[in-house]
Amino acid sequence: MVKITDxxxxxxVSPSTVSYALSxxxxxxxxxxxxxxxxxRELGYRPHAGARALAGRxxxxxxxxxxxxxxxHVPTVMRFAVSVVTTAxxxxxxxxxxxxxxxxxxxxxxxxxxxxxxxxxxDVALDDLRLPLLRSLDLPSVxxxxxxxxxxxxxxxxxxxxxxxxCVEHLARLGHRSVALVGSPPEVYxxxxxxxxxxxxxxxxxxxxxxxxxxxxxxxxxxxxxVAEQLLREQPALTGVVVHNExxxxxxxxxxxxxxxxxxxxxxxxxxxxxxxxxSVHVPITSVALPSTxxxxxxxxxxxxxxNGTAVPDSTLLAPKMTERASxxxxxxx
Amino acid sequence: MVKITDxxxxxxVSPSTVSYALSxxxxxxxxxxxxxxxxxRELGYRPHAGARALAGRxxxxxxxxxxxxxxxHVPTVMRFAVSVVTTAxxxxxxxxxxxxxxxxxxxxxxxxxxxxxxxxxxDVALDDLRLPLLRSLDLPSVxxxxxxxxxxxxxxxxxxxxxxxxCVEHLARLGHRSVALVGSPPEVYxxxxxxxxxxxxxxxxxxxxxxxxxxxxxxxxxxxxxVAEQLLREQPALTGVVVHNExxxxxxxxxxxxxxxxxxxxxxxxxxxxxxxxxSVHVPITSVALPSTxxxxxxxxxxxxxxNGTAVPDSTLLAPKMTERASxxxxxxx
DNA sequence: CTGAAAGCGCTAACAG
DNA sequence: CTGTTAGCGCTTTCAG
Numbered sequence: 079m080v081k082i083t084d085x086x087x088x089x090x091v092s093p094s095t096v097s098y099a100l101s102x103x104x105x106x107x108x109x110x111x112x113x114x115x116x117x118x119r120e121l122g123y124r125p126h127a128g129a130r131a132l133a134g135r136x137x138x139x140x141x142x143x144x145x146x147x148x149x150x151h152v153p154t155v156m157r158f159a160v161s162v163v164t165t166a167x168x169x170x171x172x173x174x175x176x177x178x179x180x181x182x183x184x185x186x187x188x189x190x191x192x193x194x195x196x197x198x199x200x201d202v203a204l205d206d207l208r209l210p211l212l213r214s215l216d217l218p219s220v221x222x223x224x225x226x227x228x229x230x231x232x233x234x235x236x237x238x239x240x241x242x243x244x245c246v247e248h249l250a251r252l253g254h255r256s257v258a259l260v261g262s263p264p265e266v267y268x269x270x271x272x273x274x275x276x277x278x279x280x281x282x283x284x285x286x287x288x289x290x291x292x293x294x295x296x297x298x299x300x301x302x303x304x305v306a307e308q309l310l311r312e313q314p315a316l317t318g319v320v321v322h323n324e325x326x327x328x329x330x331x332x333x334x335x336x337x338x339x340x341x342x343x344x345x346x347x348x349x350x351x352x353x354x355x356x357x358s359v360h361v362p363i364t365s366v367a368l369p370s371t372x373x374x375x376x377x378x379x380x381x382x383x384x385x386n387g388t389a390v391p392d393s394t395l396l397a398p399k400m401t402e403r404a405s406x407x408x409x410x411x412x
Numbered sequence: 413m414v415k416i417t418d419x420x421x422x423x424x425v426s427p428s429t430v431s432y433a434l435s436x437x438x439x440x441x442x443x444x445x446x447x448x449x450x451x452x453r454e455l456g457y458r459p460h461a462g463a464r465a466l467a468g469r470x471x472x473x474x475x476x477x478x479x480x481x482x483x484x485h486v487p488t489v490m491r492f493a494v495s496v497v498t499t500a501x502x503x504x505x506x507x508x509x510x511x512x513x514x515x516x517x518x519x520x521x522x523x524x525x526x527x528x529x530x531x532x533x534x535d536v537a538l539d540d541l542r543l544p545l546l547r548s549l550d551l552p553s554v555x556x557x558x559x560x561x562x563x564x565x566x567x568x569x570x571x572x573x574x575x576x577x578x579c580v581e582h583l584a585r586l587g588h589r590s591v592a593l594v595g596s597p598p599e600v601y602x603x604x605x606x607x608x609x610x611x612x613x614x615x616x617x618x619x620x621x622x623x624x625x626x627x628x629x630x631x632x633x634x635x636x637x638x639v640a641e642q643l644l645r646e647q648p649a650l651t652g653v654v655v656h657n658e659x660x661x662x663x664x665x666x667x668x669x670x671x672x673x674x675x676x677x678x679x680x681x682x683x684x685x686x687x688x689x690x691x692s693v694h695v696p697i698t699s700v701a702l703p704s705t706x707x708x709x710x711x712x713x714x715x716x717x718x719x720n721g722t723a724v725p726d727s728t729l730l731a732p733k734m735t736e737r738a739s740x741x742x743x744x745x746x
Numbered sequence: 747c748t749g750a751a752a753g754c755g756c757t758a759a760c761a762g
Numbered sequence: 763c764t765g766t767t768a769g770c771g772c773t774t775t776c777a778g
Contacts, residue, residue: 079524081771092749097773107747124524128465129771132754137462139527142509146494152487160480163511172527175476175509177497190413190458192755193473193506300662300692328634332666358634415755426765431757438758441763463755466770526771749778754771761766 080121089117100125131192138171140381141194143185143208145178145201149263151324154352154370155200158222161374162198169382171195182211189215196381198222202233204270218384220377223272224393232384234376234394238273238350241366241398242280245320245348248364248400250288253409254318254346257285257292258309260330261322264296277322277350291315302329306337317409321349321363328359331405342407353401362403369396414455423451434459465526472505474715475528477519477542479512479535483597485658488686488704489534492556495708496532503716505529516545523549530715532556536567538604552718554711557606558727566718568710568728572607572684575700575732576614579654579682582698582734584622587743588652588680591619591626592643594664595656598630611656611684625649636663640671651743655683655697662693665739676741687735696737703730 086093091110098104099114106114117123131137142162144155163173174194176184185208188194195217199208202223212219213230221233242259249257259281261267262274278294285292293313297305305326309316321327327349331341339345341361349356349365356365376394383390420427425444432438433448440448451457465471476496478489497507508528510518519542522528529551533542536557546553547564555567576593583591593615595601596608612628619626627647631639639660643650655661661683665675673679675695683690683699690699710728717724 079526079771082773083771093772094750094774095748098748101773103774105747110748122524124521126466126771127525127527128462128471129754130773131462132460132466132756132770133772133774135754135773139508146490152490156480156486156490159509160511163509164513167514172522173509174473175493175497175507177494179498180501187458188506190456191461193461300694329663336670360634413755416757417755427755428757428766429764432764435757439763444764460755463770464757466754466772467756467758469757469770747778750776752773752775754773757768757770759766759768762764 079126080123082123082125084121085114085117085123088121089113135192136385137193137195139174139194140166140171140378141174141176141185141188141197143176143178143197143199147178147201147265147269149266150201154324154368157352157370158200158374161371162378165375165378169378171378182208185211185215189217195385196220198377198381202272204272204275206272218381220380220384222373222377224276224395225272228393230392232380232390232392232394234373234380235273235396236366236369236373237395237398238276239280239283240395241350242277242320242322243284244366244398244400245350246281246284246288246290246292246318248348248402248406249318249320249346250284250290252318252346252406255290255409256313256315257281257290257318257320258313258316259292259294259320259322260305260326261294261296263298263323267296274322281320297323297326299323299325300329302326302333303336306330306333310337310339316345318346319348321347321351324351324355327351327355327363331359331361331363341405343410346406346409348400348406356401356403359405361405364401364403364406366398366400369399372396413460414457416457416459419448419451419455419457422455423447469526470719471527471529473508473528474500474505474712475508475510475519475522475531477510477512477531477533481512481535481599481603483600484535488658488702491686491704492534492708495705496712499709499712503712505712516542519545519549523551529719530554532711532715536606538606538609540606552715554714554718556707556711558610558729559606562727564726566714566724566726566728568707568714569607569730570700570703570707571729571732572610573614573617574729575684576611576654576656577618578614578700578732578734579684580615580618580622580624580626580652582682582736582740583652583654583680584618584624586652586680586740589624589743590647590649591615591624591652591654592647592650593626593628593654593656594639594660595628595630597632597657601630608656615654631657631660633657633659634663636660636667637670640664640667644671644673650679652680653682655681655685658685658689661685661689661697665693665695665697675739677744680740680743682740690735690737693739695739698735698737698740700732700734703733706730
C-alpha cells in the first residue's frame, strides 16, 4: 500500500504538504503542487479512508435510508438512489445503504460510529417516527419528502400538492367537470406517506375550487380492471382521471380501452410519474414529471453545503412541470 | 463521544481488555466480560469506525456493485440488495452502494482506500469486463451470477440453466410438443448477461432433448400484445410458454386472453420469477422461484467465510424449485 | 509558503 | 487471564 509518506518522499516535501496540496486547505506554491500531483499519479496514491476519518473527523460517506416499504414503486425509488450515488461521487463521497430492518437505532448506530457524515432519508411519513431522532442527532440530514411539521429539518421534494392541483387544473381548462384520482395502494396512505397525502390534498383542493365533482381511489397493483369498472359505475359523468400509481398506469389505460372508453376521446388521463414512464404508455400520457434525478442531486448538494457550514433553506419545493401528451383533450359533450 | 478508554476506566480494566471482551479474540473471564458489557451499556459506547478500520485493517463494510443497467427488473434486483444488507448486518457489517457510473475503477478506488473489506458484484456478463480486475484485486469478492470462465472466482446464483430445463420438462410431462421462451429485453442478451443466456441454453437443450419444437423471443416491456400475436402467427401448434421477463408476465397472460386463448386450457404458461410475482398474476403462474433472498444471504455468508480465511466452494448453484400453480395443464388435443 | 510533531481511537503484539 | 505499548495513516496545530 502506498501512503502519504511515500508520496512526500517522492515529491521531496513533507507529508503535511502533501495533505494540504490535496485538500487545498492552505496555499501551496504552484510548483510544489505540481510535484505532489505528479508523485500521486506515479505512485497511484489513494488516501486510506479509515485514517482520514480518524484524523479528519470526516468519513466522506453519506447514508441513504431507504425503507423500501410495500406499495412503493421500487424503480422510482431507485432513480432517487442512483442520482444520490452519482451526485455524491461528484463531491468525493460514497453512499452507505441503510434499509429499515434495524429500525430507528440503525440511525443512532451509524451516527455514533462516525461511519457517515450525513444522512439522506427517504419515504417520509407526515408524522414520521424518525423525526425526533433526526433532530437530536448531530449529524446533518436531508429528507426527501415533507413531513407535517418540518421545522428544524431540511426537506426537498417535488411540490406534490401543486402537482395534484396542476393535473386537475389542466383537466378543468379542457372543460372536464368530473374527475377521479387513482392513487397509491391503501397501505401507503395508512402509513400517512407524505407525498401520497399531499397529492390528495392538491387534487381535492383544486377540484373543489374549480367546482368539479371528484373522488379518490387508493389502488392495489393488479386491480386496474376493478377500479376502471368501479369508476364508470359510480361516477358515470367522469371524463378526467389523475393517476398517481406508476405500475397501474398502463393497465388502467388498457382497462378503459377494454371497457369501450377511448383515451382521450372519451376520457382524459393525466399522471404524476417519471417522464420516461409517461412516454412509454401506448397512449403517451400528459403528466407532471417526477424529477427523481433532480431531487436526488439537490438532496446531496444541500447536504454538502450543510457539511461546509453554509446555511441552506429549510424547504426546497420543486415546482411541478407538466408535459402535454396524447392522453388529454377537450371534453366532448355527448 | 465515548471512547474505549472511558469504558475501560468505568469497568476498571485496560483498553485492550475491553477490545478483546468485545471482539472475543481472546479468552476473558466471565466476570470481567460482564463488567465490560455493563460499562458499554451504561455509557452507550460504540467503537469509532475509522479508528477500528485503521488499527484493525478491517472496515466492516461490504461494497455492493449494482449497475442497474437497462432491461433489468429493478424490483427483483432490489430484493437481492435488501437481502445483502440484512444479512450483512447480522454479521455486523454495513453495505456501500456502488453503481457503475465510475466504471471499473470505482472498484479500484474502493479497494485502494480500504473503505470496504469485500465486494459483491451483481449483473454479471458471460465475458464480464470486471473479471480480470476482480481477480487482480486482493479484496475477496463474490459474484451473483456465473460468467463463462468463473475460474478463481466465487460465484453464487440460481442454476438458471436447470431452471430453463425444469420449465420445459414440466411442459413436456404435460404432453406439450411446441414451446416458446419469452425472454428479457434484447439489450440484456446483447450484453451477454449471464443469467439470461443460461436460461436460453437450458430451455433449448431440454426442448431438443424432448424432441419439442421451440423458439426464443427476447422481448421489450410493453410489447406483450405484439409477441403474443407473433407467437400465434408463427408457431400455430404452440401450447407451452416459458416467461423469463417479470414485467411482461401479467400483460402477456392478458394478451393471450384477449386473443382468445385460455390459460391453461389452450396454453400452459410457466415462468422464472419471484414466487410473489407468480402468485399475484390473475391466473397464478406455475414457476421456478427466483430465490433472491437466499442468494443474497449466501453471497454474504460466503464473503464472511472468505474474510475469516475459511475455504469456500468456487461455485454455489442453487437447484431450481418449481411450484405448480393454475397456469399449466395437460395438452388437450384439439 | 513549508515542516515537525502531536494526536485521532482503536487493535494486536508483546510481556507477564 | 490481563495489562502496557506501539503503531495503523492521516490531518492539523504549532513553529518557522
